[in-house]
Amino acid sequence: MxxxxxxxxxxxxxxxxxxxxxxxxxxxxxxxxxxxxxxxxxxxxxxxxxxxxxxxxxxxxxxxxxxxxxxxxxxxxxxxxxxxxxxxxxxxxxxxxxxxxxxxxxxxxxxxxxxxxxxxxxxxxxxxxxxxxxxxxxxxxxxxxxxxxxxxxxxxxxxxxxAASKDAGRAPGGSARLAGSFDDDHLGYLLGRAHFQFYAPIRAAVREQGLDDAEYFALLTLTIRGRAGAAELARLNALTDCLLSEARLDSLVLRGLLTVDEEDGERRYALTARGSDVALRLIAVAKAREADLLQSFGDTDALALKTLLHRLSGLAGPHPDLWQPDGSLTAC
Ligand SMILES: Cc1cc2nc3c(=O)[nH]c(=O)nc-3n(C[C@H](O)[C@H](O)[C@H](O)COP(=O)(O)O)c2cc1C
Missing domain, CATH: 2.30.110.10 (Electron Transport, Fmn-binding Protein; Chain A)
Incomplete structure (x- = not known):
């Protein structure tokens, strides 16, 4: 040689x-x-x-x-x-x-x-x-x-x-039809569409329980936080733009889903046994939806998708961390 x-x-x-x-x-x-x-x-x-x-x-x-x-x-x-x-x-x-x-x-x-x-x-x-x-x-x-x-x-x-699989069927770049309008490749449009598609069956289950989105978020937050006042629940859900007022939480108390007591002059809410049962049933629907979609997606692409979404969420600005004891803002 x-x-x-x-x-x-x-x-x-x-x-x-x-x-x-x-x-x-x-x-x-x-x-x-x-x-x-x-x-x-x-x-x-x-x-x-x-x-x-x-x-x-x-x-x-x-x-x-x-x-x-x-x-x-x-x-x-x-x-x-x-x-x-x-x-x-x-x-x-x-x-x-x-x-x-x-x-x-x-x-x-x-x-x-x-x-x-x-x-x-x-x-x-x-x-x-x-x-x-x-x-x-x-x-x-x-x-x-x-x-x-x-x-x-x-x-x-x-x-x-x-590694993520390449979608052979789809050319990059969207199909803008009107000058100045979004095209169907715009990140905001894609994230929004995927979010609403993902949540469609979960939202249907939420409505079947007679709950709106704000009430659903309140129940979910309380499965993680245990007990919280209206101000804390509103702060933790601020990015959803849903109004979590005392009046709204009190209506969940009236429906037997939350209990309320007072501590240091503040009303603090927690799940009742029935509220916990409803929340767990809705979480099971959401988990089944995820498992269903990710199964056809495959493990490798699912990992790549979640990794990129974590990164994007970190870049897009701080968000309240439900899993931190003080719910402090997290930026990745
Ligand atoms: C992703 C990655 C790939 C590497 N590929 C090689 C390689 O192909 N050949 C090589 O000699 N060193 C490669 N290295 C560097 C060795 O792993 C590194 O020099 C190591 O200290 C060698 O171990 P040793 O000094 O105990 O022999 C690579 C390092 C990384 C992080």
């Missing part, structure tokens, strides 16, 4: 960032040193080579601490990480630490240390090693593999990312 004697004087950072536009999965490669200790590192240079015979490759920096061990190793295992294993990826990307401490291990071929909870694992026997500039490329024959349905961890542009 031709040896490169001179390389073009690329800007190193520009070259790295151009390479980073190639999205990859993330793996941890493990082996066992001659003294029996487990060795491993994070690598995204992994790739498939051949189906028959089954071959895979990855590249290891020549100056990596683990190089002498991999250079001698006859076997190694590739672990394709799942989206929940970002912490594992970070731990194995550090040099020198005891990367395996607290990590659950199984034992594979030739005593290979195997990580658990991965999207896929390939146990390999080294077949070829190639010079690759400042890296050595290892090609291994897969002697055993296993996989489970898990959302993969993705690495793109120097950051962890999530």
């Amino acid at each position: 031709e040896t490169l004697v001179s390389a073009p004087a690329f800007d190193r950072r520009a070259f790295r960032s151009a390479l980073g536009s190639f999205a990859t999965g993330v793996t941890v490669i493990t082996t066992r040193a001659a003294d029996g200790s487990p060795i491993g590192l994070t690598a995204n240079s992994f790739n498939s080579v051949s189906l028959d015979p089954p071959l895979v490759l990855w590249g290891l920096a020549k100056n990596a601490r683990s190089m002498p061990v991999f250079a001698e190793a006859e076997h190694w295992a590739v672990h394709v990480l799942s989206a929940e294993q970002e912490a594992l990826s970070n731990a194995f990307a550090k040099s020198g630490e005891d990367k395996f401490s607290g990590v659950e291990l199984e034992t594979g071929h030739a005593d290979l240390p195997l990580l658990t909870g991965c999207a896929a694992r390939f146990q390999c026997k080294t077949r070829f090693c190639y010079e690759g500039g400042d890296h050595i490329i290892f090609v291994g024959e897969v002697i055993e593999f296993d996989r489970r349905d898990a959302t993969p961890l993705v690495f793109h542009a120097g950051r962890y990312a999530l």
